[in-house]
Amino acid sequence: MSGRYKAYGEYKDSGVEWLGEIPKSWKAKRLAAFFEERREKVSDKDYSPLSVTMKGIVPQLENAAKTEAGNNRKLVLKNDFVINSRSDRKGSSGVSSLVGSVSLISIVMVPTRIYPYFAHHLLRSYSFQEEFYRYGKGIVADLWSTNSSEMKNILIPEVPMREQEAIAAFLDHETAKIDTLIDKQQQLIELLKEKRQAVISHAVTKGLDPDVPMKDSGVEWLGEVPEHWDVIQLKYITSMSSEKIKNINDRYVGMENISSGNGKYIFKEEVVSDGISVSFNQGDVLFGKLRPYLAKSWVADFSGVCSSEFLVLRALKVSPYFLNYYLLTNDFIEQVNSSTYGSKMPRASWDFIGLLSVPICSYKTSEIIALYLDKITLKIDTLIELQLLQIELLKERRTALISAAVTGKIDVRDWQVPVTQTESDEVMA
Numbered sequence: 001m002s003g004r005y006k007a008y009g010e011y012k013d014s015g016v017e018w019l020g021e022i023p024k025s026w027k028a029k030r031l032a033a034f035f036e037e038r039r040e041k042v043s044d045k046d047y048s049p050l051s052v053t054m055k056g057i058v059p060q061l062e063n064a065a066k067t068e069a070g071n072n073r074k075l076v077l078k079n080d081f082v083i084n085s086r087s088d089r090k091g092s093s094g095v096s097s098l099v100g101s102v103s104l105i106s107i108v109m110v111p112t113r114i115y116p117y118f119a120h121h122l123l124r125s126y127s128f129q130e131e132f133y134r135y136g137k138g139i140v141a142d143l144w145s146t147n148s149s150e151m152k153n154i155l156i157p158e159v160p161m162r163e164q165e166a167i168a169a170f171l172d173h174e175t176a177k178i179d180t181l182i183d184k185q186q187q188l189i190e191l192l193k194e195k196r197q198a199v200i201s202h203a204v205t206k207g208l209d210p211d212v213p214m215k216d217s218g219v220e221w222l223g224e225v226p227e228h229w230d231v232i233q234l235k236y237i238t239s240m241s242s243e244k245i246k247n248i249n250d251r252y253v254g255m256e257n258i259s260s261g262n263g264k265y266i267f268k269e270e271v272v273s274d275g276i277s278v279s280f281n282q283g284d285v286l287f288g289k290l291r292p293y294l295a296k297s298w299v300a301d302f303s304g305v306c307s308s309e310f311l312v313l314r315a316l317k318v319s320p321y322f323l324n325y326y327l328l329t330n331d332f333i334e335q336v337n338s339s340t341y342g343s344k345m346p347r348a349s350w351d352f353i354g355l356l357s358v359p360i361c362s363y364k365t366s367e368i369i370a371l372y373l374d375k376i377t378l379k380i381d382t383l384i385e386l387q388l389l390q391i392e393l394l395k396e397r398r399t400a401l402i403s404a405a406v407t408g409k410i411d412v413r414d415w416q417v418p419v420t421q422t423e424s425d426e427v428m429a
Helices: 116-124 126-134 161-206 320-327 330-337 363-406 421-428
Strands: 011-013 021-023 027-030 035-037 050-053 056-059 073-076 081-084 093-095 100-102 106-111 137-140 143-145 155-158 214-216 224-226 230-233 238-241 277-280 285-288 297-299 304-307 310-315 357-360
Touching (some): 050 081, 073 106, 081 116, 116 126, 116 155, 116 363, 126 363, 161 224, 161 320, 161 363, 238 277, 297 320, 304 310
Antiparallel strands (some): 011 021, 027 155, 050 056, 073 100, 081 093, 081 106, 137 143, 214 224, 238 310, 277 304, 285 310
């Protein structure tokens, strides 16, 4: 951490790799000295189901995997620390402010000789999480579990109670400030995405001339279009490639290669074919027909083969880049989404998509619109990337601050909640 925070006067080697040097007055002891395990099994009918997430313990999420083990769950009481034992859920843990029940794959620990909110920060710190899963066992290298007996053997710092309370208060305040900044950055990203969508939608349905006479398109969801434009079904302005290939020697494009919402290709080395592939040429438009990949559309800048869940379209009357932008508009995606069928992997049919209306201008105009959108969306995407970078830096700072505080690399014993100018004025009054 920077010189903004002071260090303790003296340190000693903890003898524990993940802790490193700790303040001289601290000790390293087994986790079992500070917690007791709660193993009581209950029903989710008596105790509301909870989800163990990276944001802590929350009421069960709607998208959480439901099981038939409603009568075979673990009891959680307020101030219990809960952690998901599986390595693919790394970081999913926290002190619960709720009474409820969790899946048996979670470990429930009752703080006995440790301040619950200090434990919340200590055991959610990146360093502890790595140590926790280092103790795990399993068959697959990236998927294993750490059981409670192994967890109890992990060495953690024994810290005077008043220091624990001070560290917890400091981290509650500082991480809340960082989380607020992250939320603001995420809100800005959403606004930028909305602006991006609005600019694209307006350009491909209304054109670039604000004074051009308009006419009713005859399509409710499309609204008005420029008077000299036509409205044609997609199947009449494209040809579709349906050449399916089993043996792949060409460059393969899977759903993972196309980013959602902005039509960009992402290079990934380990994309695996879904069995049957469709060939495409440079300049073809690949449109995802499988939900939740409907917002994936890309103009190919090389030839190859792709997942059979793409529709491979060749634009005939407009620029493929204009068509691609149109296929990414919210209104078009909503129409496609409304037609999806199948409960397990919903997908849309070309028989429906081909009938959807597309506003058509001259080829030259479509090129001009596409180039205009390239410039505008590049600016917006650059701003979005800058916000994402800021979020990553804030998250890194949050992680470093927590680790530094709970392992004693900074001394916050004298820290006090800063008095705001408003509060100061109220005191003076």
